[in-house]
Amino acid sequence: MNDLLPLKPLPEPNDLTRPFWEACRRHELRIQRCLSCGRLIHYPKIICPYDHGTEFDWVRVSGRGTVYSFVGAYRAFHPGFQPDLPYTIAIVELEEGPHMMTNVMLPPAEVEIGMKVEVAFEDINEQISLPKFRPAGAP
Amino acid sequence: MKGKAIISGIGETEYSRNSGLSDKALQLQAIQRAIADAGLKPQDIDGFIPSAVAPNLYYEDLVENFGIPDLKYTATLHYGGASGTGGLHSATMAVASGVARHVVVMAGRNGVTGSGNISRNLAVTPPKAILDQASRQFEAPFGALVPMQFYGLIARRHMHMYGTTSRQLGAVAVTMRSHAMLNPKALMKKPITLDDHQNSKLLADPFRLLDCCIESDGAAAYVVSAADVARDLPKKAVHVLGIAEGHPPSPYSIATRNDLMVTGATQAGPRAFKMAGLKAQELRAAFLYDPFTFMVIFQLEVLGIIPWGEAAAFVESGGIGLKGKLPVNTHGGLHSQAHSMSGINHLCEAVKQLRGEAGPAQLAQAAPCIVTGFGDFGDSAVALLGT
Numbered sequence: 135m136n137d138l139l140p141l142k143p144l145p146e147p148n149d150l151t152r153p154f155w156e157a158c159r160r161h162e163l164r165i166q167r168c169l170s171c172g173r174l175i176h177y178p179k180i181i182c183p184y185d186h187g188t189e190f191d192w193v194r195v196s197g198r199g200t201v202y203s204f205v206g207a208y209r210a211f212h213p214g215f216q217p218d219l220p221y222t223i224a225i226v227e228l229e230e231g232p233h234m235m236t237n238v239m240l241p242p243a244e245v246e247i248g249m250k251v252e253v254a255f256e257d258i259n260e261q262i263s264l265p266k267f268r269p270a271g272a273p
Numbered sequence: 274m275k276g277k278a279i280i281s282g283i284g285e286t287e288y289s290r291n292s293g294l295s296d297k298a299l300q301l302q303a304i305q306r307a308i309a310d311a312g313l314k315p316q317d318i319d320g321f322i323p324s325a326v327a328p329n330l331y332y333e334d335l336v337e338n339f340g341i342p343d344l345k346y347t348a349t350l351h352y353g354g355a356s357g358t359g360g361l362h363s364a365t366m367a368v369a370s371g372v373a374r375h376v377v378v379m380a381g382r383n384g385v386t387g388s389g390n391i392s393r394n395l396a397v398t399p400p401k402a403i404l405d406q407a408s409r410q411f412e413a414p415f416g417a418l419v420p421m422q423f424y425g426l427i428a429r430r431h432m433h434m435y436g437t438t439s440r441q442l443g444a445v446a447v448t449m450r451s452h453a454m455l456n457p458k459a460l461m462k463k464p465i466t467l468d469d470h471q472n473s474k475l476l477a478d479p480f481r482l483l484d485c486c487i488e489s490d491g492a493a494a495y496v497v498s499a500a501d502v503a504r505d506l507p508k509k510a511v512h513v514l515g516i517a518e519g520h521p522p523s524p525y526s527i528a529t530r531n532d533l534m535v536t537g538a539t540q541a542g543p544r545a546f547k548m549a550g551l552k553a554q555e556l557r558a559a560f561l562y563d564p565f566t567f568m569v570i571f572q573l574e575v576l577g578i579i580p581w582g583e584a585a586a587f588v589e590s591g592g593i594g595l596k597g598k599l600p601v602n603t604h605g606g607l608h609s610q611a612h613s614m615s616g617i618n619h620l621c622e623a624v625k626q627l628r629g630e631a632g633p634a635q636l637a638q639a640a641p642c643i644v645t646g647f648g649d650f651g652d653s654a655v656a657l658l659g660t
């Protein structure tokens with residue numbers, strides 16, 4: 135344990151969410167899809183909320199989306215985020231429909247609702263890469 | 274259910290930041306005061322609805338400490354800040370059905386030094402149980418951890434849609450504080466200006482420090498009784514005109530709620546008004562759950578009291594002040610009175626206003642009024658009260 139470098143909370147993939155996180159590790163954004171009605175579901179669920187199907191696959195989405203809303207984090211409520219301040223917490227609406235919580239990798243003052251963004255993976259360790267977003271078409 | 278239930282008694286502990294009392298001691302004290310206020314004996318209580326936000330107090334504690342001989346009904350509510358007012362829904366059903374005669378609803382905690390400091394508990398070491406939930410597994414890793422940030426996402430969207438400004442949020446804060454200054458139980462008594470709000474520390478943009486409610490020690494409780502006991506009460510009965518609860522789409526997560534302007538109150542509001550046979554424009558006072566300044570503006574609109582996009586200007590023009598068209602939170606709210614009792618302090622203030630016991634903040638006419646609870650980022654309870 136290194137008390138000087140507090141670790142951020144990390145996802146702990148379980149049977150329901152493992153396909154999502156394994157795809158992220160390969161730098162692919164994949165969303166759960168119901169096999170009977172074809173709707174995309176995020177966060178992953180045991181039963182499809184639209185038609186109650188119970189069989190799914192994981193479809194690769196474009197990774198493109200728009201900022202639906204965002205918050206500028208100026209205080210770290212967990213010490214692991216202190217070095218990132220200020221950072222941007224955002225809800226991104228994927229081109230394919232689902233909304234997801236993420237970070238836009240820009241200072242909050244440079245983010246706007248409606249901004250076009252695309253996924254950019256941040257490798258955390260051997261198991262986890264986090265799907266974050268950056269302005270679309272950025273070099 | 275209409276006409277079947279009254280609020281017969283209210284009880285609040287002292288609100289402080291250093292009570293030195295355990296969760297349980299605070300909670301039992303609030304219950305004892307509410308029972309006495311109703312002119313009842315503890316043995317008369319036959320129903321109990323604690324909030325899950327009140328840690329460590331179960332029906333067993335009630336029965337053991339008060340020697341309740343025949344508890345006929347108990348249920349614990351798990352909708353965060355909506356549980357305090359939501360308890361009125363369950364209690365009204367219990368007395369309307371004849372299952373129970375006198376039901377205690379209670380919430381409270383030692384919120385500063387005790388078990389109940391929610392922000393600290395959630396954030397410092399995100400518990401495994403939280404990270405196991407699919408919702409939190411997809412949120413905490415991005416540094417989305419505390420209510421301030423989640424509610425901030427709703428507020429930012431509202432600002433984008435309707436042009437709501439930080440100064441307008443500040444107008445809520447200044448009004449809440451001006452009400453708290455008149456309230457003997459309020460913790461925050463120092464006057465604030467709009468500039469103080471604008472200069473307060475930015476924490477989760479759009480929210481500054483002075484957009485946020487306080488944390489405190491304290492508990493509050495009320496007794497719901499069958500309406501036929503009204504004439505035997507020592508104090509004026511407060512009638513439950515309308516009561517409803519509502520639960521939002523994507524209740525685990527606002528991130529996956531496709532329209533952030535939809536919430537539990539979207540459904541609960543019309544149900545409560547229909548039961549009461551009232552229109553929102555007939556209200557004379559409102560007691561709105563206010564963990565953040567924005568939630569006052571938001572609920573005025575969600576509940577149809579003010580048209581969408583107009584509540585911020587209504588607040589800015591003094592509409593929610595004591596002399597305004599619709600006084601809101603005459604006790605100072607969660608923002609400036611106290612916050613550790615799941616909004617039961619709002620319900621207690623509503624009862625005091627309706628009885629004429631609200632002291633320097635007493636309104637000439639407070640009936641009919643609305644009390645809301647709002648919790649877990651979307652659960653909602655809406656009560657309409659009168660005399």
Ligand SMILES: [Zn+2]
Nearest residue numbers: 168171182185
């Ligand atoms: Zn389906």
